[in-house]
Amino acid sequence: MAQSQFAIETISLTKIFPDWWGRPRVVAVDNLNLKIYPNEIYGFLGPNGSGKTTTIKMLLNLLHPTKGAAIVLGGTSDQAAVSSRIGYLPEESYLYRYLTAYETLDFYGRLFGLPNSVRKARIETLLDMVGLAGAGNRQVGTFSKGMARRIGLAQALINDPDLLILDEPTSGMDPMGTRQMKDLLAELGKRGKTILLCSHLLADVEDICDRIGIMYGGRMQVEGSVKELLEQTGKTYIQTSQVSDAALSKVRAILEQEHCECDIVHPMDKLESFFVRTVNKAQQEMQTTSGAGVGSGISGFLAEKEIVRQPGILDKLVTSRAAEPATPAESETVAVTQAKAEPSQNRELLSQLMEAKPAASGQPETARPTESVKPAEAVKKDLLNQLMDRKKPSDGSTTPTDNPK
Amino acid sequence: MNSIWAIARNTMAQALRMKIAGVVVVLLLILLPMMSMIMIGDGTLLGKLQTFSSYGLSLVGILLCILTIAISTFTLSDEMKRRQIFLVVTKPVRRWQILVGKFLGIVIVDVVLLGLFSGLIFGLTMFMPRFVAASPEDAVKAGDEFFTARVGLKVSTDEQALQERVKQRYEKLKEERRLPDTMTQIEVLSELMREERLGEKSVEAGRVRKWTFKNVYPASDPNAMIFVRYKLDTSNAVSDVTVYGLWAVGDLTAYEQGGGSLTTPIYNLQKDSATRAVQEFAIPADAVTKDGILEVGFLNNPNLNEMTVIVQDLEVLYKVGTFTGNFWRATLLILIRLLFLAALGITLTTWLSFPVAVLGCLAIFSAGIVNGFIMESIDGLGAGIGILYTFTIKPFLLLLPQFDGDFNPASYIVSGRMIQWLFLLRTAAITVGLKGLILLGFGIYIFHRREVAKSVV
Structure with missing residues (x-):
């Protein structure tokens, strides 16, 4: 296998779809030179029909390029050595409707040639992780789109891939799932995975991607790091905690002296954070009232609820990082703003994103009832570790030995 | 191997969820016992046994052939249509492993169903003498002519002597100038040959x-x-x-x-x-x-x-030999057909859609059913058709499978005739080992080269 410094490299990659007579009709991808570095989260953006999915399909050998070449992990993806290191989630979860969630993951695990014990351990972990532990014996055909998406994601992770290719991973997912997916991707990125992320949810891409590229008409229009592309060097943004009016007018006076335009407002919370908080709170309350209202609910709906609850684990999974002596984070909003201002410090952003929640003492309205779930957190962290073959001395028995690396 | 087995298992799950599989199974489970009761043949025990086993085996054979065609053409084409194949081919699985896995899955389904229904026919046949009030002579006759595996020897004609005689008669006619003007030499010769053959009998x-x-x-x-x-x-x-x-x-x-x-x-x-x-x-x-x-x-x-x-x-x-051994060899003869059809169905769907592939399979299956008959009748047309036929239609017919004549398992069982192991192995080698594997190899080649996500605008 040829060595390449890139995780993904395409050379003048071109795809022209012919019509029935074989005449060239649609130029889907035009001379694309994509370069994605190892351990990078790359946001692959563009409107519908701009050639993103076609590019991905060429990377995965589902389509043959009309011209050019695609090098993935130093080879081509039809080589078993390469494809065993790729996790792929297509634009829709093309699953076998008649298999249960467990059987589905078992099937893909077998295709990766995972030994029985490893496969079983990973499936349990993944089902837990995507919040479908309770639905493992349900047939995928009965799943909602979002649930199928979660299984799709689990399927893409079962081989502990080095490269994740995700096409619209959050489509059809509820905001909790979306949030989770985002956190998970950030965490995976932190753990050295390369991720090619195709998404229309620009806010998410902005939050987690190191670099982005925007396609249009099969051509790469613009490419660069999030900071490069988004930083507004002509503006400065200051954030403080509660300030007295006197202090504010002083600040304003100073800035006016400097002839700066100044606008003082209260920052808005993100709807996403607000939603997540609300749902978590509701769930927490339901748990304490011990299911009196739950029993009469509709099972499908409940199942969804359960998923919603489980994913909380994921945030916390990442949250537990805060146990380390972390830099004191003032608030969630601060973290996000900083991230926008300092995109180059993405790693920091990620950790802050995750650490943000325990900062409950600082801001009561962001307080989340984390205490009660804490034991679970530790477990989930273990699960992720386990899944990713990071050996922990305590669980040597289940530590997979099949890591191809 | 693990991945081939995974795909085989998935194919089985897919097959057993097809409505046609359920229909075939239920139909046979009802029809076979019913047939064993209502079929009486010519009224004797032997007649009843012959009629039931003949119809029973033919029915099982044909329904399983149709089921095999349905499954083998459905499994891959449906995965392509629903794009589930995207998640399979992007895994470290070779494309040949996918096809072989599918083939294996269908074979297992076939073996299980064929075993089940052949076993049912076998059981019903073995128990039939107990439920039918047959005279002792009838029972002996059934034992001699049905519950047995016999070898049949035909009269061997000395072809060389026959040809020699034909030649001599022709020369004589020529000498005496009695050759008919309206017939060509070939026609005269074949007419003389016919007469000689009839004379032998x-x-x-x-x-x-x-x-x-x-x-x-x-x-x-x-x-x-x-x-x-x-x-x-x-x-x-x-x-x-x-x-x-x-x-x-x-x-x-x-x-x-x-x-x-x-x-x-x-x-x-x-x-x-x-x-x-x-x-x-x-x-x-x-x-x-x-x-x-x-x-x-x-x-x-x-x-x-x-x-x-x-x-x-x-x-x-x-x-x-024994009836039991012969019966299971007849079952293997059916299995050979099924294996061929499975390879055919899978191969066709590597480049054809489901409906087209089903039609193609059914056409080839029907051709196989009458293949021997067509060959025989064309051969019967005589030497006149000769070269054209030998180099065009005949090779084509030879490529097709042969399911009738000597390859029809029911005819052996009905006449209590031994299916020789050697014959069985040769048939398996030609139909599955040669024709089936060539087909599957062709399918693998196409599937290997094919763009799975191909779309034509």
Whole structure:
């Protein structure tokens, strides 16, 4: 296998779809030179029909390029050595409707040639992780789109891939799932995975991607790091905690002296954070009232609820990082703003994103009832570790030995 | 191997969820026991057994063939249509492993279903004598002619001598300038050949004809029997008359020579037979000489028959194996068809859509059902069609599978005829090993090159 410094490299990659007579009709991808570095989260953006999915399909050998070449992990993806290191989630979860969630993951695990014990351990972990532990014996055909998406994601992770290719991973997912997916991707990125992320949810891409590229008409229009592309060097943004009016007018006076335009407002919370908080709170309350209202609910709906609850684990999974002596984070909003201002410090952003929640003492309205779930957190962290073959001395028995690396 | 097995299992799950599989299973589970009860054949136990086993095996064969066609054309094409294949081919699985896995899955489904339904037929057949009030003779006849595996020997004609005679007659006609002007040389020759062949079988009134069978080696059991099977016809066109005949079986040559050199008993048998129906009689096996020679003679009694009698399809049969062994070999013969069709279906869907592939499979399956018949009839057209046929249609027909004639398992079971292992292996080698594998290899090649996500605008 040829060595390449890139995780993904395409050379003048071109795809022209012919019509029935074989005449060239649609130029889907035009001379694309994509370069994605190892351990990078790359946001692959563009409107519908701009050639993103076609590019991905060429990377995965589902389509043959009309011209050019695609090098993935130093080879081509039809080589078993390469494809065993790729996790792929297509634009829709093309699953076998008649298999249960467990059987589905078992099937893909077998295709990766995972030994029985490893496969079983990973499936349990993944089902837990995507919040479908309770639905493992349900047939995928009965799943909602979002649930199928979660299984799709689990399927893409079962081989502990080095490269994740995700096409619209959050489509059809509820905001909790979306949030989770985002956190998970950030965490995976932190753990050295390369991720090619195709998404229309620009806010998410902005939050987690190191670099982005925007396609249009099969051509790469613009490419660069999030900071490069988004930083507004002509503006400065200051954030403080509660300030007295006197202090504010002083600040304003100073800035006016400097002839700066100044606008003082209260920052808005993100709807996403607000939603997540609300749902978590509701769930927490339901748990304490011990299911009196739950029993009469509709099972499908409940199942969804359960998923919603489980994913909380994921945030916390990442949250537990805060146990380390972390830099004191003032608030969630601060973290996000900083991230926008300092995109180059993405790693920091990620950790802050995750650490943000325990900062409950600082801001009561962001307080989340984390205490009660804490034991679970530790477990989930273990699960992720386990899944990713990071050996922990305590669980040597289940530590997979099949890591191809 | 793990991934092939995973795909095979998934294919089985997919197959068993197809409605057609359920329909076939339910249909057979109802039909087979019902058939065993209502089919009576010609009223005898033998007739009932023959009718049921023949229809039963044919029904199972044809329904499983259709099911195999349905599954094998559905499994890959459906995964392509629903794009589930995207998640399979992007895994470290070779494309050939996908097809082989699918093939394996279908084979397992086939083996299980075929085993189930053949077992059902077998069980019903074995129990049938107990439920039918049959006379002892009927029961013996069923035992001799049905619950057995017999080898049949046909009259071997000395082809060279035959051709020589034809040639001589032709030369003679030519010498005497009696060749008809309206016929070509080939036509004359084939007409002479036909006459000669008929001559070998016909016995003029008042004459005796003797046929010699070589390599007859029945089991050395003192109770072993030899069965002589034939069909009579007459030279006049009136159909369905009774022919009176006298048969003699044994070492007839020694008998004719007289003296004390007789090595076998001679069995004489007066048997009146209707024309154009298969007849059979049995004689003890000691009529065969130590060298494995059996002679069968037919006397056309001029006092009773006034016309020439033509003895068609003369065959001697004797037991060489058990019904059970033979029945399962017949089942294997069905399995060979199924394996071929599975390979065919999968191959066609590597580049055709489901409906087109189903049509293609059904066409080839039907061609296989009548293949032997077509070949025979074209061969029967004579030498005139010769070269054109030999180089165009015949090779094409040879490429197709052959499911009829000698390859029809029911015909063996009905006549209690032995399916030789060698024949079974040869059929398997040609139909599955050669034709099936070539097909599958072709499918793998196409699938390997194919763009799975191809879209045409």
